[in-house]
Structures are given as structure tokens and as C-alpha cells.
Amino acid sequence: xxxxxxxxxxxxxxxxxxxxxxxxxxxxxxxxxxxxxxxxxxxxxxxxxxxxxxxxxxxxxxxxxxxxxxxxxxxxxxxxxxxxxxxxxxxxxxxxxxxxxxxxxxxxxxxxxxxxxxxxxxxxxxxxxxxxxxxxxxxxxxxxxxxxxxxxxxxxxxxxxxxxxxxxxxxxxxxxxxxxxxxxxxxxxxxxxxxxxxxxxxxxxxxxxxxxxxxxxxxxxxxxxxxxxxxxxxxxxxxxxxxxxxxxxxxxxxxxxxxxxxxxxxxxxxxxxxxxxxxxxxxxxxxxxxxxxxxxxxxxxxxxxxxxxxxxxxxxxxxxxxxxxx
Numbered sequence: 001x002x003x004x005x006x007x008x009x010x011x012x013x014x015x016x017x018x019x020x021x022x023x024x025x026x027x028x029x030x031x032x033x034x035x036x037x038x039x040x041x042x043x044x045x046x047x048x049x050x051x052x053x054x055x056x057x058x059x060x061x062x063x064x065x066x067x068x069x070x071x072x073x074x075x076x077x078x079x080x081x082x083x084x085x086x087x088x089x090x091x092x093x094x095x096x097x098x099x100x101x102x103x104x105x106x107x108x109x110x111x112x113x114x115x116x117x118x119x120x121x122x123x124x125x126x127x128x129x130x131x132x133x134x135x136x137x138x139x140x141x142x143x144x145x146x147x148x149x150x151x152x153x154x155x156x157x158x159x160x161x162x163x164x165x166x167x168x169x170x171x172x173x174x175x176x177x178x179x180x181x182x183x184x185x186x187x188x189x190x191x192x193x194x195x196x197x198x199x200x201x202x203x204x205x206x207x208x209x210x211x212x213x214x215x216x217x218x219x220x221x222x223x224x225x226x227x228x229x230x231x232x233x234x235x236x237x238x239x240x241x242x243x244x245x246x247x248x249x250x251x252x253x254x255x256x257x258x259x260x261x262x263x264x265x266x267x268x269x270x271x272x273x274x275x276x277x278x279x280x281x282x283x284x285x286x287x288x289x290x291x292x293x294x295x296x297x298x299x300x301x302x303x304x305x306x307x308x309x310x311x312x313x314x315x316x317x318x319x320x321x322x323x324x325x326x
Contacts, residue, residue, distance in 0.1 A: 003048035010060070011030050014027065030066065058161075076140070088136065090250065096128065096132055097125065186235045213278075217277045226268075256304060263296055266292060275289070
């Protein structure tokens with residue numbers, strides 16, 4: 001391991017615990033302070049000793065604790081408790097969504113419920129998610145209020161191993177153009193299919209008269225709410241990743257979850273009735289959906305493989321477990 005890389009990892013970890021707008025200045029200051037300490041110990045900055053660097057980083061303490069000194073807790077949930085809050089919230093909301101989807105599928109399969117009003121069903125789900133999220137925020141805010149001093153003291157404890165710092169994934173840097181195009185496509189698709197579906201029409205000229213005929217079938221229109229949900233979640237994820245400036249393990253997992261959701265919709269479309277109002281063009285429509293399904297599936301497998309390799313590589317590099325490299 002290059003000694004300089006440990007410094008890069010530490011500075012990056014400090015920045016992760018700070019708001020985006022504050023990261024640049026604080027990261028530069030932390031890097032300067034580390035170099036000053038190394039020089040004070042007589043280190044040659046051109047040829048750093050790994051053990052000395054690790055000793056300095058251990059002296060600086062946990063990245064979260066150092067970040068808290070630059071960004072005093074002004075929120076309901078402080079930096080010491082926030083990582084736990086994020087993990088618990090993500091798991092609970094994902095499990096709740098999965099249980100809701102399973103319950104809907106069972107009710108529809110037993111004919112106890114129909115898909116007559118998918119928008120209403122989605123509103124119920126979103127309402128439940130917001131209510132659960134609010135409850136979690138309240139609980140963790142209460143814990144923060146009651147244990148803030150204790151948590152801060154624990155965060156400052158020196159029982160921390162610098163070798164546990166996760167590897168910086170250069171491949172996780174954001175491709176701004178790609179994300180912006182994805183957001184733009186999703187917005188256009190949502191707008192057209194929900195507000196102006198008549199734009200997707202076939203133009204016929206017969207006996208000098210121009211006639212516009214709807215191209216999409218009623219069966220396809222029934223998928224619009226689900227496609228809208230998928231594209232809306234994609235927009236939210238891409239916007240969040242743009243704000244963060246890089247992909248993280250959690251956002252990659254969420255991206256894969258959206259891919260699975262998209263595959264389910266595409267498979268449903270392939271097995272359902274006609275997608276176009278013109279039977280002659282139906283084979284073409286099914287072929288296009290099948291191609292999109294195959295491309296999405298291959299991309300999902302590539303994402304899973306890359307994430308798994310990153311976790312294994314990170315674990316081997318830090319000498320810890322895959323979870324430490326996340």
C-alpha cells in the first residue's frame with residue numbers, strides 16, 4: 001500500500017461526513033495539517049513511511065469525529081448517529097416496500113384486489129413510506145438528544161484502526177453527461193405519456209385527408225403509472241448521485257434495485273396483451289421490449305459483478321471484511 005494513499009483515504013472519509021459545499025476547503029485543510037504533522041516528525045514528504053503515516057492518522061482520530069469539529073451538529077441527527085440511521089432507514093424502507101409489493105401480488109392473485117387504480121395503490125405505498133420515515137427520524141432524533149454527549153465522547157475514543165479506511169473507488173466517479181441525459185429522458189417520457197399521450201400517433205393520408213390514429217394500445221396505457229414510478233425514482237437517484245459527486249455502494253445497490261423493478265415491468269409487458277393499437281406492428285413492439293429487457297438484464301449482471309469485485313478487492317486491501325470496504 002502506498003503511504004500517500006492512506007492520507008487520500010482519510011481525507012476522503014472526512015469529506016464524506018461533511019456537507020458537499022464544505023468538503024473542498026476542509027479536505028484541503030486536513031491534508032495540510034497531516035503534512036505539517038509529518039514534517040514535524042521529520043518525515044520526507046517525497047518518500048513517506050507507511051507506519052508513520054498510519055500513526056499520524058491514528059492520532060487525528062476517527063474521520064467522523066474530526067469532521068464533527070468542522071461541522072457542529074445542527075441537525076436532528078448528528079454525525080455520530082447518522083451512519084446507523086441511514087442503514088436502518090434504508091433497510092426498513094426497502095423491506096416495507098418489498099412486503100407491500102408481495103402483499104399486492106398475493107391479493108391480486110387471489111382476486112381480492114384488482115389493478116383498477118394503480119395510482120391510488122402507489123399513493124398508499126408512498127404515504128406508508130413517509131409515515132415510517134417520519135417515525136424513524138423521530139426515534140433517532142430522540143436518541144440523539146438523550147445521548148449526544150455520550151456519542152460524541154465515544155466518537156473521540158482512540159480505539160480506531162486507520163487500516164480500516166475504505167478504498168477510494170475512482171471508477172465510481174460520476175459521469176455527469178450520462179446522468180443528465182438519463183434525467184432528461186425520464187422527464188420527457190413522464191411528460192409525454194402522462195400529459196400528451198396523443199402525440200404518440202400514426203399519421204395517415206387518405207383521399208387528401210390527414211388522419212391521426214393513436215399508436216399505443218389501452219394495455220400499454222395501463223403500464224404508464226408503473227413506468228412513471230420507475231422513471232421518477234430514477235430521476236431522484238440520479239439527482240442525488242450528481243449532488244454527491246460519485247457513486248457509493250448504497251446508490252449502486254439502489255440502481256440495481258431499480259433495474260430489477262424495470263425488468264419486472266418489461267417482463268409483464270411482454271406477457272401481457274398487445275402494446276400497440278395496430279396488430280401489424282405488434283411483433284416489432286414486442287421485439288423492441290425484448291431487446292430492452294435483454295440489455296437491461298446484461299447491464300444488471302455487469303453491475304452486480306463489478307460491485308462484488310469492488311467489495312472483495314476492498315476487503316483484501318484493508319485486511320478487513322467486505323462490509324468494511326463498503
